[in-house]
Amino acid sequence: MASTSYFRLSMVEPDIAVLTFDDPDKSANILSRGVLEELETHFNALATKPGLAGLILLSGKPGIFIAGADIREFAAAQQITKAEIIAFASRGRDLFARLASMPFVSVAAIDGICVGGGAELAMWCDRRLMSDSPKAQYGFPEVKLGMFPGWGGTARTPRMVGLSNAVELVTSGDSIDGRAAVLMGLADDVAPSARLQQAAVDLVRAQRKSGQYLRDRERWSKSIEMDDTELMFLGATASAVIQQQTKGHYPAPMAAMELMLGAAREDLATACKLEAEGFAELFGTPINRALINVFFLTDRNKKDTGIARAGVEPRKIKSVGVVGAGIMGAGIAASAIKRELPVTITDSRSESLAGGVRTALEEVSYDKTKRGPDASKMLKFAPLARATTADAEFAGCDLVIEAIIEQLEAKRALYARLEPTISPQAILASNTSAISIADLAAKLKHPERFVGIHFFNPVRQMPLVEVIRGPRTSDETVATAVAFAKGLGKSPIVVEDGPGFLVNRLLFPYMNEALVLLEEGVEIKHIDGAAKAFGLPMGPIQLYDVVGLDTCYHAGHVMATAFPDRVIEPSILKAMVDAKRLGQKTGAGFFQYKDPKAKGQPDPTLATVIGPLIKKGLKLSEGQLIDRLILPMLLEATRVLEEKKVRDARDVDLGLIFGIGFPPFKGGLLHWADTIGAAKIIERLKPWKALGARFQPTPLLERLAASGGHFYDS
Numbered sequence: 001m002a003s004t005s006y007f008r009l010s011m012v013e014p015d016i017a018v019l020t021f022d023d024p025d026k027s028a029n030i031l032s033r034g035v036l037e038e039l040e041t042h043f044n045a046l047a048t049k050p051g052l053a054g055l056i057l058l059s060g061k062p063g064i065f066i067a068g069a070d071i072r073e074f075a076a077a078q079q080i081t082k083a084e085i086i087a088f089a090s091r092g093r094d095l096f097a098r099l100a101s102m103p104f105v106s107v108a109a110i111d112g113i114c115v116g117g118g119a120e121l122a123m124w125c126d127r128r129l130m131s132d133s134p135k136a137q138y139g140f141p142e143v144k145l146g147m148f149p150g151w152g153g154t155a156r157t158p159r160m161v162g163l164s165n166a167v168e169l170v171t172s173g174d175s176i177d178g179r180a181a182v183l184m185g186l187a188d189d190v191a192p193s194a195r196l197q198q199a200a201v202d203l204v205r206a207q208r209k210s211g212q213y214l215r216d217r218e219r220w221s222k223s224i225e226m227d228d229t230e231l232m233f234l235g236a237t238a239s240a241v242i243q244q245q246t247k248g249h250y251p252a253p254m255a256a257m258e259l260m261l262g263a264a265r266e267d268l269a270t271a272c273k274l275e276a277e278g279f280a281e282l283f284g285t286p287i288n289r290a291l292i293n294v295f296f297l298t299d300r301n302k303k304d305t306g307i308a309r310a311g312v313e314p315r316k317i318k319s320v321g322v323v324g325a326g327i328m329g330a331g332i333a334a335s336a337i338k339r340e341l342p343v344t345i346t347d348s349r350s351e352s353l354a355g356g357v358r359t360a361l362e363e364v365s366y367d368k369t370k371r372g373p374d375a376s377k378m379l380k381f382a383p384l385a386r387a388t389t390a391d392a393e394f395a396g397c398d399l400v401i402e403a404i405i406e407q408l409e410a411k412r413a414l415y416a417r418l419e420p421t422i423s424p425q426a427i428l429a430s431n432t433s434a435i436s437i438a439d440l441a442a443k444l445k446h447p448e449r450f451v452g453i454h455f456f457n458p459v460r461q462m463p464l465v466e467v468i469r470g471p472r473t474s475d476e477t478v479a480t481a482v483a484f485a486k487g488l489g490k491s492p493i494v495v496e497d498g499p500g501f502l503v504n505r506l507l508f509p510y511m512n513e514a515l516v517l518l519e520e521g522v523e524i525k526h527i528d529g530a531a532k533a534f535g536l537p538m539g540p541i542q543l544y545d546v547v548g549l550d551t552c553y554h555a556g557h558v559m560a561t562a563f564p565d566r567v568i569e570p571s572i573l574k575a576m577v578d579a580k581r582l583g584q585k586t587g588a589g590f591f592q593y594k595d596p597k598a599k600g601q602p603d604p605t606l607a608t609v610i611g612p613l614i615k616k617g618l619k620l621s622e623g624q625l626i627d628r629l630i631l632p633m634l635l636e637a638t639r640v641l642e643e644k645k646v647r648d649a650r651d652v653d654l655g656l657i658f659g660i661g662f663p664p665f666k667g668g669l670l671h672w673a674d675t676i677g678a679a680k681i682i683e684r685l686k687p688w689k690a691l692g693a694r695f696q697p698t699p700l701l702e703r704l705a706a707s708g709g710h711f712y713d714s
Contacts, residue, residue: 006035007042008060012197015053016204017046022060029059031117032070036095043098054105054204057125058197063135065110066118071145075292078284085280089150092117093272096124096151100217105207109200111193114138115175120151123160126213128186129200130178131193138186139175145295146288146665148256150279155271158260159220161185163231167238167260171253224264235261249535249665252282286675290667297654297668298491306467306482306494308647312475314483315425317341321394323414324403325356328431331459332401334360335488337384344386344393348404357387363460391421398423399484401453403431406554411440419444427477429453433504434555437470437497447472451481454501455490456659464658465492466501491658493651499562500555502646503659506669508559508567509632509694511552514540515570517628518610521617524590530625535663540629541590544573545583545600553577566632566694571613579609627684631695634673634681638698641714649711670711678704 008020019042021029029035046055059065077088099106099121108114108122111131119138122128130136140149140157148154148170158166161184169176169184181187191199207213235257242253259278263271282288305312320336322329325347333343337360345360347353365377386393394400400422402414411430419428428450430440441447452468465485469478478494485492495502514527518541528539544552553573560567576582576589583589584596591600620628637652646652653668666672673681681697682705688695697705704710 006038009042012056012201015051016056016201017049017052017054018056018058018197019046020058020060021066027061028064028067028113029061029118030067030070031092031121033073036092040095043095043102046104047098047102052104053208054107054201055099055102056197056200056204057106057108057122059110059112062112063133064112065108065114065136066116066121067113068116068118068141071292071295074145074283075289075296078289080284082280085283086276089276089279090272092151093120093276096121097272099124100126100156100220105204105213107200107203109196110136110138110178110187111196112136113175115141116149117151120149120153123156123186124152126216127188127203127207128181129196129203130181130187130190131196132178132190133193134177136178137175138178138181139173140170141173141175143171143173143250143252143256144291146250146252146285146291147279147282148252148259148275150276150283152272152275154256154260154275154278155263155268156220157186158264159222159224159268163224163226163260163264164234167234167257170256170260171238171242173253221268223267226264231261231264247532247535249287249663251285251287255282287665290665290671290675293653293667293671294657294664297650297657300650301491301493301654302486304482306478306492307475309475312479314480315398315427315476317398317480317484317487319344319397319399321397321400321422322346322403323394323400323418324405324431325353326403328455328457328459329401329403330356330359331363331457332403332431332455333357333385334363335455335459335490337361337381338364339488340381340384342384342386344388344397346388346391346393350389353387353389357385361385391417394418394422394426396423397426399427399429399480401429401431406432406434408435408439411435412443415440415444415450419446425449427451427480429481431455434500434558436499437468437473441470441472448474449477451477452497452501453481453485456503462658463489463491464503464655465490466503466655466659467492467494468497468501469494470497491654493655494647495651495655496643496645498643498645499558502640502652502655504555505559505640506633506636506652506656507660508555509636510629511540511543512556512559512568512570513629513632513694514544515572516568517618517620517625519570519572519614521615522620522625523617526620526622527625527629530622531629533622534626534630535666537661542600545589545591545593547583548585549573549576549582549589566692568694572610575609575613581606581609624687628688630669631681631685631688634669635685635694635696635698635701637669638700638711641711642698642700649714674710674712678702678709681705 006023010018012018023029106125107127108125109129112135114122119140140153142148154170165184178187178190182190238257246253263274319342321344322333323346325345333345336343345357361378361381362373364381365373367374430452431454432452433454437452441450444450451473454466456462456464467481482492500508517527524541528541531539556569560569581588584593587593592603593600649670653670656662656669657664662669678701685695685697
């Protein structure tokens with residue numbers, strides 16, 4: 001057969017065919033409608049090919065087998081009926097299921113990412129081989145999009161690897177490597193990439209000789225043997241784990257678990273039918289749409305260069321300097337060292353310098369299995385970390401990032417020393433979270449090579465980086481900062497200079513309103529409870545303790561100076577700082593922390609500090625509290641858009657999801673607002689009109705309400 005647009009069919013041996021998937025128009029193989037149609041054509045031809053002993057499925061793309069179904073087609077089809085969804089799922093499943101009834105052995109030879117629909121295609125093969133490459137990963141991430149597998153994944157997988165293994169694999173959405181897949185029984189063996197095809201040929205020969213694949217086909221088509229006690233115990237334990245992980249906000253994992261347990265006593269065909277019906281119940285729901293939006297936000301960010309002008313190439317960063325070896329500096333250094341970039345680190349205090357280097361190396365050499373640093377990794381990475389007290393040592397760095405104390409004059413003094421010593425082409429950056437980039441660059445000779453690169457704490461966990469563009473920062477500098485952050489595995493968004501930049505500017509109205517509510521007499525448990533009911537990872541009062549009340553106090557003063565018409569400086573915050581109740585770091589804030597690593601507990605002595613500042617108890621419903629907390633944040637986001645502090649509304653949503661943990665199941669702050677509608681948002685603001693400017697509809701919100709438009713239209 002002649003080669004086609006998506007697949008190449010060849011004969012590795014006279015009776016063994018190889019079908020290689022290699023989409024010429026994409027960097028990853030994706031199961032689009034066109035791909036499935038062509039795959040069906042190949043299956044039709046292969047099914048009648050005389051004397052065929054085996055079929056091997058391969059990928060022509062290094063590091064990727066199949067990256068799942070085409071999510072854009074999913075998004076475009078979200079208005080179809082449940083009957084159409086069931087038919088869609090059934091067609092894909094029936095196509096893949098042909099592999100389990102073909103008159104030859106089918107083997108998926110997986111050398112790279114194999115997830116979602118790709119994992120289901122491989123699962124319907126008689127056998128699976130995986131390479132020993134770390135890129136070879138197998139998994140069902142559909143629950144992270146508010147769905148579960150719809151092409152037979154929930155039905156065939158438990159019959160192959162056991163119900164418990166399948167429940168864990170499907171409901172977690174996590175991927176496993178080749179060795180874990182072999183231990184689970186999902187893969188038959190692991191082989192080096194260079195001989196994966198030959199290993200697949202050998203497996204075809206062995207299966208044809210033993211006939212085991214035929215016995216497995218029969219066994220996997222039946223119900224699962226499991227007594228009532230085992231089934232009930234699995235259901236109870238899995239439910240508890242899922243509830244703990246999802247907090248009830250994500251229905252797909254629980255639905256998948258219930259489906260697999262409910263279909264365990266059915267044969268494969270019935271289990272597949274039940275899967276399609278359950279898939280239709282989740283497809284197109286608000287949570288499914290929200291999580292698909294997050295997928296697109298992330299995908300867009302991966303392709304974003306950070307600048308609008310075409311033809312600007314980022315500079316290559318081959319070495320990094322970090323000034324300040326505290327928590328942030330050590331974290332930044334570790335991120336660079338982990339990517340095998342040489343890092344020069346300094347600090348004004350020798351003990352801090354030694355501690356920062358040690359912290360960075362311990363982080364990059366950490367081994368999960370050992371629960372501590374791995375000696376071989378430490379030896380590998382140690383030569384990349386160079387501690388120094390001499391400014392001249394930064395002369396060879398392509399990028400120097402300052403992460404010292406948040407004081408304007410201290411930073412300016414540092415730059416005055418550093419700028420003459422670094423390379424004329426080097427970029428100087430600040431990790432500042434609040435100080436204006438324009439102010440920091442005011443005395444620099446080359447402000448075009450100065451930029452904010454704001455990492456979030458802890459650096460190793462937080463994916464977001466704000467790249468803050470000053471008024472004289474060049475396009476090349478911005479593009480280089482964006483490319484550098486992506487090289488560290490981060491998701492950078494470009495923000496124009498201004499108080500609080502993006503994330504802190506939007507976080508502040510939310511946190512500030514929490515203290516206003518507290519002063520009005522709303523109990524802490526109700527304020528934090530409303531925030532967590534909305535889906536935020538922690539309540540704003542608890543967040544004050546985590547961030548540090550002194551930090552919040554100083555940031556609040558900056559915001560009040562910048563936006564005096566809508567910022568209230570709560571008396572409670574100053575009282576807490578004066579009382580040295582600064583949060584976790586001092587063992588007491590709004591909660592007490594007898595164990596710094598444990599969750600804060602209610603503190604009976606708190607009333608002595610804030611009691612005199614609290615008015616008579618105000619009773620508000622959970623919904624009212626959510627509006628009081630979230631709507632000021634939304635209004636501030638509309639001002640950010642009007643001021644063009646970001647280039648796209650989607651940057652706001654990605655920033656809040658990755659920066660403060662805004663609930664992904666709501667799709668982002670502006671996506672959430674778009675699902676409600678601007679006109680209804682204005683109605684929800686009306687009860688709070690007397691509270692002043694922070695609850696007044698903005699011109700942008702009013703325009704959208706009048707036109708029926710959406711934030712994402714801009």
